[in-house]
Structures are given as C-alpha cells and as structure tokens.
Amino acid sequence: MRAIRKTKPGPGLEVCEVPTPTCGATDVLIRVRHAGVCGSDVHIAEWDDWARGRVRPPVVVGHEFAGEIVEVGGDAGDEFAVGRLVTAEGHIVCGHCMQCRMGHGHICRNTSIIGVDRDGAFAEYVAMPASNVIPLDGIPTSIGAIMDPLGNAFHAVLAGDVPGSRLLILGCGPIGCFAVAIARAAGALQVIASDPRSQRRELARKMGAHLVIDPDHDDLHALVVQATGGEGVDLVCEMSGNPAAVAQALRSVRPGGRVNLLGLPPGDISLNLREEVIFKGITIYGVIGRRMYETWHHMRRFLSSGRLDPSPVITHRFPLEGIDDALRAITSGQAGKVILEIGG
Numbered sequence: 001m002r003a004i005r006k007t008k009p010g011p012g013l014e015v016c017e018v019p020t021p022t023c024g025a026t027d028v029l030i031r032v033r034h035a036g037v038c039g040s041d042v043h044i045a046e047w048d049d050w051a052r053g054r055v056r057p058p059v060v061v062g063h064e065f066a067g068e069i070v071e072v073g074g075d076a077g078d079e080f081a082v083g084r085l086v087t088a089e090g091h092i093v094c095g096h097c098m099q100c101r102m103g104h105g106h107i108c109r110n111t112s113i114i115g116v117d118r119d120g121a122f123a124e125y126v127a128m129p130a131s132n133v134i135p136l137d138g139i140p141t142s143i144g145a146i147m148d149p150l151g152n153a154f155h156a157v158l159a160g161d162v163p164g165s166r167l168l169i170l171g172c173g174p175i176g177c178f179a180v181a182i183a184r185a186a187g188a189l190q191v192i193a194s195d196p197r198s199q200r201r202e203l204a205r206k207m208g209a210h211l212v213i214d215p216d217h218d219d220l221h222a223l224v225v226q227a228t229g230g231e232g233v234d235l236v237c238e239m240s241g242n243p244a245a246v247a248q249a250l251r252s253v254r255p256g257g258r259v260n261l262l263g264l265p266p267g268d269i270s271l272n273l274r275e276e277v278i279f280k281g282i283t284i285y286g287v288i289g290r291r292m293y294e295t296w297h298h299m300r301r302f303l304s305s306g307r308l309d310p311s312p313v314i315t316h317r318f319p320l321e322g323i324d325d326a327l328r329a330i331t332s333g334q335a336g337k338v339i340l341e342i343g344g
C-alpha cells in the first residue's frame with residue numbers, strides 16, 4: 001500500500017510502498033478515506049527536539065483519520081462489520097495502570113500513539129484495536145478525520161460550566177476555532193476569541209465568536225473587562241501555548257473561574273501564582289487528548305444531531321502525495337484544518 005513514512009532520522013517525510021498491516025485478532029482493518037494533518041506531524045517532518053526524543057523510524061505517520069472497515073479480527077467483538085464507516089481514538093492505552101483503571105485513560109502511563117510510537121494513518125490501510133474504534137453513524141469521513149483535534153476542543157470546553165457562561169478562547173488555530181463553535185453549541189452566553197492573525201480571527205467570527213481581539217494591537221485585558229461588565233470571563237481555554245497568552249488567561253478570568261490549558265508553551269514560564277491563582281481562587285486544568293470515551297460520545301451526539309458543524313474550519317485538502325504542500329499550508333499560519341483525501 002502507499003503510505004507516508006518517516007523512513008530515517010532527519011527532516012522530511014517520504015511517500016512510499018509499505019506492506020499492508022495485518023489485522024490482529026482483536027483489531028479491525030480500516031481503509032482510510034480522509035486523514036487530518038496536525039502540528040505534531042509538522043514536528044515529526046521537521047525532526048525537532050521532541051520528535052528526535054520520541055519517534056523511532058521507520059514509522060508510518062498520521063493519527064487523525066476516518067475510513068471504512070475492510071476486515072474484522074476473530075476476537076474483535078460483533079459491534080463491527082465490514083463496510084462500516086469509522087474513526088478511532090489514536091491513543092492506545094494499557095487498560096491496567098492506575099489511571100486507566102480509574103477511568104482516566106487519556107493520562108495512561110503507557111500510552112502508545114499511532115503515527116508517533118507505532119504505524120499510523122497516512123496510508124491506504126491502518127489496523128486499530130477494536131476498543132479504540134468509533135462508528136461514525138452518518139457523520140461524513142471528512143469530519144470523522146478531524147474528530148481527534150475536535151475532541152481536544154470538546155475536552156477543553158466541556159471541562160467547565162459552559163451554559164450561560166462567558167468564555168475567552170486564546171489562539172484561533174483549528175482547535176481554537178472548533179472551541180468557539182462548541183462553546184456556542186453548548187450554550188455559552190458570550191464567546192470572546194483572540195489571535196494575532198487576521199484570517200484566524202475571521203474564521204473564529206465565522207464559527208460564532210461574539211467578539212474577536214488582536215492581542216498584538218488591542219488591549220486584550222481592557223476589552224475583556226469591558227465586554228464582561230467588569231467581571232472577567234468564567235472560563236478561559238488557552239489554545240496557543242504563547243507565554244503572554246497564558247498570563248492573559250490568568251488575568252482575564254474572574255475570581256473563582258477556570259482556566260483550561262491546552263496549548264504547549266515552548267519551555268518554563270513564570271506566573272504570579274499568589275495574586276492570580278491562589279488569591280483569585282481559580283482552577284487550572286491541563287487538557288491532554290480526549291476523555292475515553294465520554295468526549296467521543298458527546299462529540300458524536302453534537303455532530304450527528306447537526307448541533308455543530310465544524311466543516312468551515314477545513315480550509316485545505318490534498319492527496320496523499322501532496323503531504324509536503326499540506327505541511328507548508330500549516331506552517332504558513334494561513335490555514336485552518338488541513339486534510340488528506342486518501343481513498344474511497
């Protein structure tokens with residue numbers, strides 16, 4: 001089959017022929033139709049410090065996908081049949097560490113991620129443990145392919161009291177724009193979004209933001225105070241990892257409010273914990289992955305009921321062979337979500 005592989009240590013990805021994966025007894029084999037390209041794929045392509053420390057080539061990359069079941073393992077259960085359209089949670093967890101047993105598989109100590117730690121989904125076929133597979137139930141595969149990052153946004157927004165609340169979303173890349181739409185669909189009273197890039201602010205507005213802010217030119221804190229009648233927001237979702245934005249998050253949240261951090265800062269950052277966390281009595285929550293599997297069930301209901309349409313965030317589509325163009329679209333900072341059209 002054709003696949004996009006990190007063949008050896010160093011920059012670059014290769015489109016090449018590799019053996020089709022075999023379907024283990026508890027697996028299903030999926031023919032990939034659509035796949036989402038993600039910032040972490042850029043890191044693997046560029047071979048940055050994180051990739052060098054984590055990825056062991058050769059490995060087929062890609063972790064966001066949806067497609068059609070073509071084979072079901074003998075012990076994979078009877079939920080799945082050939083022909084069913086599915087996506088999958090790309091974090092394969094152990095099921096026996098303390099976190100897994102307490103129902104917190106998203107922070108499993110032994111997580112193996114497809115496309116990072118084992119062969120992934122930028123390929124014509126991918127084998128997945130049946131326990132990770134999610135039926136799409138009418139959701140198109142182009143949307144199924146982005147349910148991984150959409151799930152990050154669901155996790156970030158729904159880990160808070162959204163109905164009737166005022167939210168601030170910092171960073172309007174694809175996950176930030178998803179978060180805007182999810183907050184609206186979940187009943188937020190007011191959604192404020194901030195990003196230095198005008199295309200991203202436009203997309204955030206299109207997804208339902210009431211107010212968009214350019215943090216490089218506007219006084220973000222003053223505008224948030226003004227827009228919330230002096231109170232500050234109830235919930236901040238920090239999606240950028242920018243140290244200045246993390247500081248803004250703590251400043252803009254009201255006393256007793258909540259800050260959910262998803263963006264990865266480049267290194268250590270300094271915060272005024274005394275004044276802005278302890279004395280304000282706020283809660284800070286780290287968002288990693290998707291809760292297994294509450295996040296997936298919530299997301300599927302929002303999508304299949306038509307309550308949420310994330311499709312305007314998808315701005316670019318490329319064939320498998322166009323991976324370099326796809327990566328360039330992401331690093332340009334001009335793109336929303338970028339997907340690959342692979343098969344079917």
Ligand SMILES: [Zn+2]
Nearest residue numbers: 038064148149
């Ligand atoms: Zn991703």
Ligand SMILES: [Zn+2]
Nearest residue numbers: 094097100108
């Ligand atoms: Zn575990």
